[in-house]
Amino acid sequence: MDISVEPPRVAAAAPLLELKGISKRFTGVRALDHVDLDVRAGELHVLFGENGAGKSTLINVIAGTFPPDEGSFHFDGEEIRHLTPQRARAIGISPVFQEFSLVPSLTVEENLFLGREVSAGGVLRAGAMRKKARALIDELGFDLDPGRRVDDLSRAHQQMVEIAKALLGKVRLLILDEPTASLTERETGRLFELIAKLKAQGVGLIYVSHRMREIRALADRVTVLRDGRHIRTLDAARVTDGELVELMTGRRIDVLFPAIPHAPTEVAVDVEDLTLADGSVREVNFYARAGEITGIAGLVGCGKSELVRAIYGLEPIVGGTVRIEGTPYDAPAPRESLTRGVAYFPANRVAEGLALSRPIRENASMTALDLPAFARLGLLRQGSERGLVGRAMERLKLRPPNIERPAGALSGGNRQKVMLGRALTRELKVFLFDEPSVGIDVGAKLEVYEFMKQLVEAGAAVIVVSSELPEVLALSNRLYVMHHGRIATELTGTDKTEQNVLASFFKEHLATEAA
Amino acid sequence: MSDLDLASPAATTPSERRVALLALAWQAALPIALVVLLLGFAAVDSAVLTPGNLVNIMQQASYLALFAMAQTVVILTRGFDLALGPTVSMVSVGAALAMAVGVADGQEPGTVLLMGLAAGFALGAACGVFNGVVIAYLGVSPFVATLGSYNIAIGVATTISSGRPVQGVPDLFSWLLYGGNLFGVPAAIVITVIVGVALHLVLTRTVYGRALYIIGTNPRAATVAGLPVKRLLVATYVLCSTLAALGALMMTARTGSGEPNLGGSLSLQAIAAAVVGGTSLAGGRGGVGTAVVGALFVTILSNGMNLTRIDGYVQMVVLGAIVIAGVVLDRLRLERRG
Secondary structure, three states, X not given: OOOOEOOXXXXXXXXXXXXXXXXXXXOOEEEEEEEEEEEOOOXXXXXXXXXXXOHHHHHHHHOOOOOOOEEEEEEXXXXXOOOOHHHHHHOOEEEEOOOOOOOOOOEHHHHHXXXXXXXXXXXXXXXXHHHHHHHHHHHHOOOOOOOXXXXXXXXXXXXXXHHHHHHOOOOOEEEEEOOOOOXXXXXXXXXXXXXXXXXXXXXXXXXXXXXXXXXXXXXXXXXXXXXXXXXXXXXXXXOOHHHHHHHHHOOOOOOOOOOOOOOOOOEEEEEEEEEEOOOOOOOEEEEEEOOOEEEEEEOOOOOHHHHHHHHHOOOOEEEEEEEEOOEEOOOOOHHHHHHOOEEEXXXXXXXXXXXXXXXXXXXXXXHHOOOOOOEXXXXXXXXXXXXXXXXXXXXXXXXXXXXOOEHHHXXXXXXXXXXXXXXXXXXXXXXXXXXOOOOOOHHXXXXXXXXXXXXXXXXOEEEEEOOOHHHHHHHOOEEEEEEOOEEEEEEEHHHOOHHHHHHXXXXXXXXXXXX | OOOOOOOOOOOOOHHHHHHHHHHHHHHHHHHHHHHHHHHHHHHHOHHHHOHHHHHHHHHHHHHHXXXXXXXXXXXXXXXXXXXXXXXXXXXXXXXXXXXXHHHHOOOOHHHHHHHHXXXXXXXXXXXXXXXXXXXHOOOOOHHHHHHHHHHHHHHHHHHHHOOOOEOOOOHHHHHHHHHOEEOOEEHXXXXXXXXXXXXXXXXXXXXXXXXHHHHHHOHHHHHHOOOOHHHHHHHHHHHHHHHHHHHHHHHHHHHOOEOOOOOOOHHHHHHHXXXXXXXXXXXXXXXXXXXXXXXXXHHHHHHHHHHOOOOHHHHHHHHHXXXXXXXXXXXXXXXXXX
């Protein structure tokens, strides 16, 4: 680990926020490992790192959402212990998280004053609150009506409410977690002006973003996190984009991926001008061939997951065509997809995959109850089912190999194996994996990758959607990068590098934001 | 009953074994409570344990057991049917009216019987289709949907009967569904046992039954796995209302007339019996066994309270408290399970 802290500026006073050696563990995972961070008054400090690098854990510690396991926390020179979100706000630490904290059924002003309503003798002073809300919104220059219900607002407007809420009252340290993700160019401009004003007033800012242009425009210093560790804190003016990306990604040796012998044959799935009802995927063209793994990478919310869900029939399609082995497939639905040999393995196995209190056997055969091996004339063939599922789970090395236990008793890796067991209970040609290694340990990851390898060798088309760049890079033969609902680029061969994938995010940002 | 068999021998880790033991204790608790209850009442009044009273209890319980089974199938899918009681009333007057028409027409007794059965089951199935479509396809919550059909069914039952009992239920009908017996076992018990066994087989041995438990445990996963969730929900509400219709016909046979108030508070009683028996309102847990045990428990309790001359209103308080206790226990079980 190479830690180098920039020499303090000559005029710099004691930092507003000073964290030393902060660590935080979640059941078995070290989310933060002795991280240092200091933020000065009037400074904008960018936190930079990949998904899972520890950025959100860190800002949650600062906001008092949960306490650190170890390390010291000083704010304005005072040692802070047992911080709660309420206390953090009281001392002027104001976070704006990506997940909104708004009550959808209340109005903008009711949300702004939630928990700190202006009242006289128990009676709300609606007029005073409205005036104050109006004044704040005007000052921020947001196009917001304080009387509207939050659930009537667009996501961008909700984001503005969230920022306004954070700025109501005394603010000394403002935390912004990807604040521009849903703002338009104009609104982003407003936000930047606001940030400049806050800095001039001596407010410290922590700013989480992947966007190079914003970092360039705003940052005084940048702290790079990777795998829960503090990598470096740098002066923004003296670092190049390339250096930042390299620091962020680092060298990885965490998982050894199997060598997959891709032997692409004919096209198994292709989509043409695919557009979804919610706009998460727009005019996408892509194809996946049998005998290879096709990867889809992209940031959270780029539409990569929705794309494969739409092919399987879980997201409504409003335009374009899906074809399975060249045959148009209109209005996909899960049952029909399975019949056509397309299977989907959801990212959230608890919510969408398993019936936790039911036995492993029933969970594995769930997608195959229409086959004569499992049921005839509506009557279950439980003996045959036990045999088939038992053999499938044996092949997947389920531990312990008891298929009558409830699926809920299993670890994340074994749960994924139950899902994979479904792949062995019927004939399938296309496998859509959505974040296949989320929530499972390294050993199980390897087994999942090995399973994919076997599928490809057997001539199946495998599509892997993943937010873990090293994973899609290593597994896929061809890699699509999605951005804002569109395919940003397709990478193959030696072009398939982490730098190119990241570059395409940023290039796309620059292209759209400069417009 | 394997659907009651939550404590599977498959438990392998110590914590699983503990949970399994708890579940087993819970399953054993109710039958034991039943016996204790019977003995307790017998100590107060020896008439409780006479063969005549025991058969009487079984016969009484058989109606509630049918209605509890009806509720159980929809509770398995995380729903319930508040309209069950009014459905019973509507089926009762509908079937009685159809048979009255048949008798007035001078039809054969057998034909009149068939007309009554057909009208009753058709009305029941229609209620089920209505509830199922509103819930599954229009996305209305079971509470609101069946509260609506509750009022509709009461309105229809009262209107077609003009609010008065419909006379003229033929003897053959009463004999078949009430007065008759098989080797001395009253018709109501025979029918309920046959239906119970059949329903148990449907729940445990068919694709439909399997899907029901999966939908109740995780509806989203059922959809992703390609199960026809909406169609199955409609089928389940139809099954529920058809079972209710059978119970309604049996009760009509007993009273000898079509009664516009026959359903009364049956909706809640049936839900109560199912829940007390161990059917989980959270879905996916329960079956014929839980429905039957719950119905027996509630019936024995009220039978015993009648024999020991506990005031009717006090009985309502006891029943209400027991239902709440059943739901609380269900929650505790779910929490322990995690």
